[in-house]
Amino acid sequence: MPYLIRVVLPIPLQSLAKTGREVAVRVEGTASLDTVLDTLETSYPMLRGTIRDQVTKQRRPFMRFFACGEDLSQEPTSNPLPEMVASGEEPLRIVGAMAGG
Numbered sequence: 632m633p634y635l636i637r638v639v640l641p642i643p644l645q646s647l648a649k650t651g652r653e654v655a656v657r658v659e660g661t662a663s664l665d666t667v668l669d670t671l672e673t674s675y676p677m678l679r680g681t682i683r684d685q686v687t688k689q690r691r692p693f694m695r696f697f698a699c700g701e702d703l704s705q706e707p708t709s710n711p712l713p714e715m716v717a718s719g720e721e722p723l724r725i726v727g728a729m730a731g732g
Contacts, residue, residue, distance in 0.1 A: 633657050633658065633659050634657070634658050634662040634717050634718075634719075635655050635656075635657050635719050636655065636656050636657075636658055636662060636667050636670075636712070636716060636717070636719070636722075636723060637653055637654075637655050637716075637719055637721075637722035637723065638653065638654050638655070638656060638667065638671060638722060638723050638724075638725065639652060639653050639722045639723070639724045639725065640652065640653070640654065640725055641725060641726055641727040643727060644678060644681060644682070644725065644727075647677050647678065647681065648675040648677055648678055650675070653722060654671070654674075654675070655719075656670040656671050656674055657670065658670050661709075661711055662711060662712045662716065662717040663708060663709050663710060663711055663712060664696060664703065664706075664708040664709075664710070664712065664723075665688070665708045665709050667712070667723060668682060668683060668688075668708070682694050682725060688708070690704060690708075693727055693728045693729075694725060694726070694727060694728070695725070695726045695727075695728050696723065696724070696725060696726075697723075697724040697726060698712055698713050698715075698716045698721060698722075698723050698724065699713045699715050699716065699721050701713070
């Protein structure tokens with residue numbers, strides 16, 4: 632079953648991909664971070680390597696993933712996304728974290 636997932640991007644990635652704040656990607660199979668990021672990187676090749684490492688597929692240190700008010704950054708990326716995200720009611724948010732005091 633295809634899912635239309637809404638993804639909110641941080642401003643630097645919006646500029647790089649030449650998009651607005653929110654994009655929609657259609658994923659096949661399970662709606663997970665893996666499938667969403669694979670589709671996002673296929674649709675916007677300029678984002679490859681910015682959100683996760685191209686070889687290991689590991690999240691970049693200062694990138695975080697949020698859905699339905701929960702931080703999914705440390706969860707296995709193969710886990711299904713919350714139903715509200717899979718249904719398109721809520722977006723998946725990719726956030727560039729800040730460090731320092």
